[in-house]
Amino acid sequence: MMKNGKAKIKMPEKKIKVEIEPIGRRIFLKQPVNGLDAIVNSGIGIKSVCGGKGICGKCRIIILDDGEFPPSEQEKKILTSDEIKRGVRLACQQTFHKDLSIYIPSSSLSEEQKLQVEGEELDIEISPVCKKYFLGLEEATLKDTKSDFTRINECLRKEYSVDARTIDFKVLTQMPTVIRDNKWKITATLRENSSGNEIIFIEGGNRTKSSYGIAVDLGTTKIAIFLVDLLKGKTVDRIGVTNPQIRFGEDVMSRLGYAMQDEDNLKRAQSLVVQSINEAVDGLCKKNRLSSNEILEMTVVGNTAMHHLFLGLPVKQLALSPFLPLTSEAIHLKAREIGVAISPGGYVYMLPPIAGFVGSDHLAMILATRLYEQEGNCMGIDIGTNTEIALKSRKGIVSVSTASGPAFEGAHIKYGMRAAPGAIERVVIDPETCVPVIQTIDDREPVGICGSGILDSIAELLKAGIIDRWGKFKPEKKCLYRDRHGNYQYILTPEFYMQKRNNERIQKDGVNGIGETRQKTEYGRYNDRCDDKYVSINQRDIVEIQLAKSAIRTGIEVLLEDAGIGFEKIDRIIIAGAFGSYIDPKNVINIGMFPRVSLRKITQVGNAAGVGARMVLISKKERELAEKIACDIRYLELTVYPSFTEHFATSTIFPEPWELI
Ligand code: FES
Incomplete structure (x- = not known):
């Protein structure tokens, strides 16, 4: 609008920017908003058992910006002084009033959200190698005696300006029945190969609205399997299964050692993993009212050892110095050749491994994070x-x-375990009292410690001065106890400290809280031996x-x-x-x-x-x-x-x- 000959320019509203890690989400607020509301309104599942009253302490976040977000009186009651120093706050007690970055610890995320942290999907152009075409074929007569394949190709050219160079042999054998049972109305799936299009699937009627594929992240320990809609480019469902080859060794080298012993071992390792993937794909399909025949393509990424074992390739050259992969090219092969049960004409596509110990999963990570185009x-x-x-x-x-x-996966650590219910996943040690505060997965009784908990423990032991720069325990800190072999350990189980406090009270007053008199127990002095039942960190773990x-x-x-x-x-x-x-x-x-x-x-x-x-x-x-x-x-x-x-x-x-x- 013009006023006094001057254009009135509407200034863009300044919005508050909130970066949310580890989800990698950025949200914009028009005005200052309560932290819990801002997070929930952005669709992120965060725990809030007390509904924002500041009592349950479940909505913990870490504010990554210094200052500007002082703790409220309520937060001071719930959070330890160390947590406050580290920037931990309760989302429900904070107002997001300026640009900030926050980190939501996994313990605060809802279960559903934890799954989403598996990786964010990027917005990319959808152009799968497989495409479906609905064809109304001319019925064959004595005057029109073209072959079925020629008839399909003519229709493809006329209706869609594409043609097929080849047809899968299995599909060829099934084709005449499908065409005639469905009154010459069929859907043909074409796959773009380097030598031209190949017909890899023929279905009766119009099936162009249904097109699915499977993506597999084949890990040494876990296999993540995703059912993907190839038309929308979205993940429809997913499942995680344990790699059954784990019985042949937990790490890559022992797996390779097993497979190179003889050919039968290699075959067993290959068929086990394929069988496990087939079962998972079948389960995903049934759950989503599909048949595994309808899965047109499967992509697989993994470390080079998993890549070779999945394909049943010889592994000796990979297991012995100089540790060479058999190929560093991408592989396209018929799924059925290695026993993968998807559409009979469907393919498995594998990204190329980079080196003996840098696999296609690393390449997939570089692709997904756009690392190559970062400034x-x-x-x-x-x-x-x-x-x-x-x-x-x-x-x-x-x-x-x-x-x-x-x-970091819990192996070789005395109380180490995978991230499962009861695993200690967060540890904070009060530097004054040297007493730990722990968080376990699903808030269960602590039964062990997983990778993030081990990492936290070492960092906190260091900060509290319980270990030195060389990782050695400092017995003078008087918070260490000996195990039954006489070695120092730091105890993480809260029950131990509760019993110890109780014991100190008994020794002072002569009675415990319920009026019982007890004699001296094992918790009386620092550096005493104590029971092995408590989760602890020892020198070897460090x-x-x-x-x-x-x-x-x-x-x-x-x-x-x-x-x-x-x-x-x-x-x-x-x-x-x-x-x-x-x-x-x-x-x-x-x-x-x-x-x-x-x-x-x-x-x-x-x-x-x-x-x-x-x-x-x-x-x-x-x-x-x-x-x-x-x-x-x-x-x-x-x-x-x-x-x-x-x-x-x-x-x-x-x-x-x-x-x-
Ligand atoms: S929701 Fe319970 S403390 Fe924030």
Whole structure:
């Protein structure tokens, strides 16, 4: 509108921006809003048992910005002083009044949301390699004696300007019955192969509105299977199953060792995993009223050992130095050739492995996180038994694989366990009293400790000064107890401290809370021996974590050295993988797995490999792009890098106390 000859320009409203990690969501608020309302209204499932009264303490969030969000009186009652110092707040007690970044710990997310953290789907162009065409064929007569295949091709050309170069043999055998049983009205599925289109499926009637595929993230421990609508590009359903090959060994090397012993072992390992995937696909299809025959294509990503074992390829060259993959090309093969039960003419597509210990899951992660097009220097890390790290700098993408071992999955840790109900997943230690506060999965009684809990414990032991920079327990802190072998341990089970307090009261007053008199018990003095029934951390556990974090830190240091840059020049760090979603980035820095860095630079993206597998299922462009990226990635063999040993030795040491955040 013009007023006094001047145009009145409406200024855009300034909105409050809230970045929500590890979900990777950004929301905008028109005005200051209660934190819990803002999170819930954005569709994120956060626990709020008391409905926002500030009593239950379930809606804990971590405010990643310093200051500006002081704790309310109610929060001071619920949260420990250490939590408050770390930026922990109750979402329901805070108002989001300015731009901020928050982190929602997994313990605050609803179960449904935890599943979503498996990885966010990207908006990409939908162009699957398989496409369906409805055809009304001319009925054959004595005057029109063209073959069925010619008849289909003529119709395809006339109606859709496409044609088929070949037809799958199995489909060919079924074709005449389907055509005639359905009065010459059929749906043909064409797959774009490098040599031209192939008819891979023929159904009766018009089935063009139903088109499905399966994406598989084939992990050493877990297999994630996604049912995907190829028309909408959306995941319809998913399921996670344990890799049945686990019976042949928990880690990649023992799996390979088993498979290379003889050909029968290799066949057994291959058929077991295929059978398990078939059962899961069948279950997903039945649940969604589909037949596994209707699954047109399957994409599979995984580490190179899983890739070879799934295909039944020889593995000796992979298991022995110099650890070579059999191929570094993408593979398209008929599903039936390896026993995969989808549409009889359907294909399995496998992204190329990068190297012996850098698989196609790493490539899928790079694709899904768009690491290759990030501005500046960007690092992508997928933490697991083998941790793959990629650095994108002006020198291109370089990847390494580090043998971080299974400690973060709970293996080789005395009370270690997988992330299951009862596992301690969060630990905070009061630096004054040295007493821990723990959070277990599903709030069950603690029965063990999972990866994120182990990582938290070590960081907190360090912050409370219970261990030194070399990871050694400091008995003078008077909060350590000996196990039955006389070795020091730090106890995490709260029940132990409750009983100890009770015992101290008895010793002082002579009676306990219910009027009973007790004699001296095992909880009387520090450094006493105590029962093995409590979940604890011992010296060997700390060493395991030192080795694991040192392997990862070494990979980071070598990549930086190779690129000729310091860590401060890294603009973004992407942590991928299921475990990576649940760890507290602060503690990753505090144990020295990463050099010190602003938390703002860290993003946790969940199962990016699974997202990548889905992307190459629904888009042939993404498939081509991934294959191109694979050619551009330079693999760096860590163990022969000149400064590897030196980096590894220095990386086992924890940061100085003043470096902790
Ligand atoms: S919802 Fe219960 S404390 Fe916030």
